Amino acid sequence: MNIIETLQDGLRKGFKTSFYLAKILLPFYFLMELLKGSALLSYISKAFSPLMKYFGLPGEAALAFVAGSAINLYAALAIMIPLNLDWKQISIMGLMLGIAHNILVEGAILKEMGTKYMFLTLARFVLAVFAGITVYRIMQVF
């Protein structure tokens, strides 16, 4: 392996990929900033609040989950921390959000990879819900 050549190729790919990803991700960044400032997310989460009990979570956690999915984990944390959840509830949030966060941006990347991104994005929500309910049940047994 030629070190100089490898380094040059790596740098070239690095720049090319960075520009490419920046073009894709920047619009989503602005979109997410808009979402943060709008009432859309809290509106959506009102619909989900009653369902939170199936995960052992309070109704307010719905907004954390919606924010985590649409924006990112840090937005979800900001909403979640003041709720003072116990370790079980935090773990379930971590599990569910781990699967279904940053959905918009990661969906865009999955699309660029050439995968069935719509299906996968939907699947992530389904899996997150499934995992959350299952682990909640298991925790209750222990």
Place this chain on the structure above:
Amino acid sequence: MERLYEILLGGFKLCLKMFLIIIPLMVCYEFINRSNWFKRAEELLKQPLRLIHLTPKSIIPMVSGIFLGIAYGGGILIEEAKNKKINPDELFLVSLFLSTCHAVLEDTLIFVVVGGKFWWILGPRIILAFSLVILTGFYFRLRGGNNEG
């Protein structure tokens, strides 16, 4: 106006962050891709990977996605998907795995810091990811996938 400035600054910081992370990553990736020990690793992992219906072509995407996550590993993931010509079924399995289980260290630790328990957060994801890939892989085999191993 203040807010607009904040958002624009944030956008600029995002671009900067991406360049600073992706460029070194891609350099490392080039070196690893061409190294001899990686070729040997591909040989060694061929059989274990077969058990989960994958080929050595998936090693780099999997490792990048699992440790770096889809957003930061995105550059590598897209590059690999386009260049290595991973067959569609296998690519689907890899993205299915990663969708369920990516950025395992960063995501999990964030929640541990605020009071969660590490293995309750990560464990189910790993189990779920492997189960889905193994089951879906069998389904692909049965229905006659695109040259699957």
